[in-house]
Amino acid sequence: MGYADLHIHTVYSYDGTSSVEAVLKYVAEYTDLSVIAITDHDCITGALKAQDLAPAYGIEVVPGIEVSTAEGHVLALYIDRPIPPGLSLIETALRVGEQGGLCIAAHPMAAGTSSLDFQTICAALEHPEVRRILVGVERFNGGLVYTRRNPWVEAVASTLPLAQVGNSDAHVLRMIGQGATFFPGNTAAELRHALEHATTEVRKGHGLGGVEVLRDFIPRYILRKMGWVVHNSDPRAPLRLTRVSQALQNTTLGSMPGVRL
Template sequence: MGYADLHIHTIYSYDGTSSVEAVLKYVAEYTDLDVIAITDHDCITGALKAQDLAPAYGIEVIPGVEVSTSDGHVLALYIEQPVPAGLSLIETALRVGELGGLCIAAHPMAAGTSSLDFKTIHAALEHAEVRRILVGVERFNGGLVYTRRNPWVEAMASALPLAQVGNSDAHVLRMIGQGATYFPGTTAAELRHALEQATTEVRKGHGLGGVEVLRDFIPRYLLRKMGWVVHNSGPHAPLRLARMSQALQNPMLGSAHGAHM
C-alpha cells in the first residue's frame, strides 16, 4: 500500500513558493509519499520538468495541471500536453481523455476559489465518456482554510460514484503530504488503476489553518513576489533560498509549452 499527494504547486504557479527541485527534495527526505503529482495553475511546464528530474530523487511524478474550467478547477493527471483554460468541465474532461489522462474534481464547493459544485459534477457524470475520465473527487483538501473540514462537502463527495481523494494543495513545502491518498500499490501505474477502480482512501493531515497562513504561506509568498523562492540544486544538496529567473518572475511571459504561469 502506498501514499500519494496529487495536488502540489511549484513556482510555475503564480502563488507557488518553491522550485520543482525543492519539491522533489522535500518529498524524498521529509514525507512518506510514494507518488506525487505536480499540478500548477494552467501550466504543465513544471510538471514535465519534475517528471524528468524525479528518478534522481527516487520518487515517481505524475505530470498534471490544475485546469481553470469555466465551471471551476479540475485536476488533469497523466497528461504531457497542456489543456486550454476556460472550457466547460465536460469539454475539459474530453480533452484530457484525448491526451490519455484522468480528471479529479478539485476542492468542490470551496469558498474563496473557483470550485466545481456538485450539480455540475453530477451533470458531467451523465456523459458516458466523461464517466471514464472524471474518476475522482477531492474529499479532503489540506490547503484551504475553513473549508476542508466542512462535513456537508465531505458527505456529498463521499456519495459520488468516484474515487475518494485526499490532497494537500500545497503552495509551501511543509504542506506537502498534509492531505494524501492511500492506494493499493506503490507506483503511479498502480495508483491510476486504483483511481479508475475507486479503491482509494483519504488520509487527512493537519491542513493549513489561520496560524499557518500567517507563519508559513504569507512570508513565503511575499518573498516570492520579491523574486526569492526555496530551491534545491541537486539531490544531495540542502534546501535554500534562491533568486528566480526573470522569466519566472514575470507571470505574463509564456512557458516553453505555451501555457501561462
C-alpha cells in the same frame, strides 16, 4: 501500499513558492509519499520537468495541471500537453481523455477560490465518456481557508460514484502531504488503477489550521513576489532561499546565489 499527494504547486504557478527541485527533495526526505502530482495553474511545464528529475529523488511523478474550467478547477492527470483554460468541465474532461488522462474534481464547493459545485460534477458524470475520465473527487483538501469546509464536503463527496481523494493543494513545502491518498501499490501505474476502480482512501494531515497555513504561506508569497523562492541545485544540495529573476520559467535556478534555510 502507498500514499500519493496529487495537488502540489511549484513556482510555475503564480502563487507557488518552491522550485520543482525543492518539492522533490522535500517529498523524498520529509514525507512517506511514493507518488506525487505537480498540478500548476494552467501550466504543465513544471510537471514535465518534475517527471524528468524524479528518478534522481527516488519518487514517481504524475504530470498534471490544475485547469481553470468555466465552472471551476479540475485536476488533469497523466497528461503531457497543455489543456486550454476556460472550457466547460465536459469539454475539458474530453480533451484530457484524448491524451489518455484522468480528471479529479479539485476542492469542490470551496469558498474563496474557483471551484466546481456538486451539481456541475453530477451533470458531467451523465456524459458516458466523461464518466470514464472524471474518476475522482477531492474529498479532503489540506490547503488554505477551505480546509474548514472539508467535513461538509466529505459527507457529500462520499455519496458520489468516484474515487475518494485526499490532497494537500500545497503552495509551501510544509503543506505537502497534509492531505494524501492511500492506494494499493506504490507506483504511478498502480495509483491510476486505484483511481479508475475507486479503491483509494483519504488520509487527512495533522490538521494545519487556516491561521497556521497562512502564517507559512503569506511570508513565502511576499518573498516570491520579491524574487526569492525555495530551491536546491541537485538532490544532495540543501534547500535554500534563492534569488531568481522575474522570468522564472526561463531561469537556471541553480546558478543563482542563495541563503541556506
